[in-house]
Amino acid sequence: MDGHSPSRTAQMQAVVESLFEGGIVVAATDPRRPQPDPFEGEDAHLQRAFPSRKREFAAGRAMARAALEALGLEPQIIPAGADRAPLWPEGVTGSISHTASMCVAVASDRATALGVDIEENTDLEADIVASICTEAEIARLTGPDLLRLAKLVFCAKEAAYKAQYPLTGEMMEFSDFDVTFDYRALSFTATFTRQVGQFAVGDVLPGRFGHAADHLVAAVSLGQAA
Numbered sequence: 001m002d003g004h005s006p007s008r009t010a011q012m013q014a015v016v017e018s019l020f021e022g023g024i025v026v027a028a029t030d031p032r033r034p035q036p037d038p039f040e041g042e043d044a045h046l047q048r049a050f051p052s053r054k055r056e057f058a059a060g061r062a063m064a065r066a067a068l069e070a071l072g073l074e075p076q077i078i079p080a081g082a083d084r085a086p087l088w089p090e091g092v093t094g095s096i097s098h099t100a101s102m103c104v105a106v107a108s109d110r111a112t113a114l115g116v117d118i119e120e121n122t123d124l125e126a127d128i129v130a131s132i133c134t135e136a137e138i139a140r141l142t143g144p145d146l147l148r149l150a151k152l153v154f155c156a157k158e159a160a161y162k163a164q165y166p167l168t169g170e171m172m173e174f175s176d177f178d179v180t181f182d183y184r185a186l187s188f189t190a191t192f193t194r195q196v197g198q199f200a201v202g203d204v205l206p207g208r209f210g211h212a213a214d215h216l217v218a219a220v221s222l223g224q225a226a
Contacts (some may be wrong), residue, residue: 004039008102008213015212018105019219023110026067031059031103039077056103060086060110062098064104067094070108072127085165095162102215112223115163115207118215119149119155123147130159132174134193140180152209152216153179158204160190167222177205186210190220 013028020026027033035058043062046054064086066073072091079087088094095116096109106116124132127152134140141149156179161172177190190205207220 002064012102012104012118012212012215012217015210015217016106016219018209019217020114024106024108024221025067025070026104026106027063027070028102028104028223029059029063030035030101031056031060032101033080035059036062042077042079044185051098053209056100059103060098060105062095062107064088064096064107065102067105067107068092071107086161093166093183095159097158099215102213104217106189106219108221111221113163113166113221115218115220117155117158117160117162117218119151119158121148121211121214121216122151123153124154134175134178149181152181152218153216154190155216156181156190156209157206159207159220163205163220164196164199168199170196172196181209188218202213 009028009030013026016026038058043057046057061078064078081087086096086222091225092107092109093111093114095114096105097116097118099118099120102118104116106114108114115150124147125146132154133150138155144151157174158178160177174193179190179191182187186209188207192199192201192203197202205220207218209218211217
């Protein structure tokens, strides 16, 4: 099958939509395909970036605009803040994630915060497991798929981080979340292990996970209205 097949992006879009409740719009593409140029000023910080990074960025902004249009908004600039995070229009929250072969953007005018992350469905490098996973998480990772499950921990933490960041503005370490999974329900909880903004130790961000188009997918939404 053609690795650039539209069916891959359709599959990704359907899976991401299934991980969120109603009111969330999703757009997906393969960044290896031709993409519209970013709006003027959006990619100013990427002048010295590798071409692959520029392609992925362009795909991310294109999908973010597609998501905004699905919400009924006009195409508009989505600049990067000083922290490089996308600045969504007032009244909208969103999240973007991409790899070399897939890009996803989600947006909502109902949710308080969103986080989506996609990662290639491969094992996490063994030498970085201890820097991504807490001791408690490592103790829960068993069996021959330990490194693949560790990659899922990474994916879930990235989604949770993206959801909390617009609310707190705080950077986090991987150890600041402890993630547990319900593999039958395809859900997870990311528990704060330290105070982060308004989130106290023990507060939980609920999420869901799945896989599509050779990728792991994790999604977190907060304050979502039906």
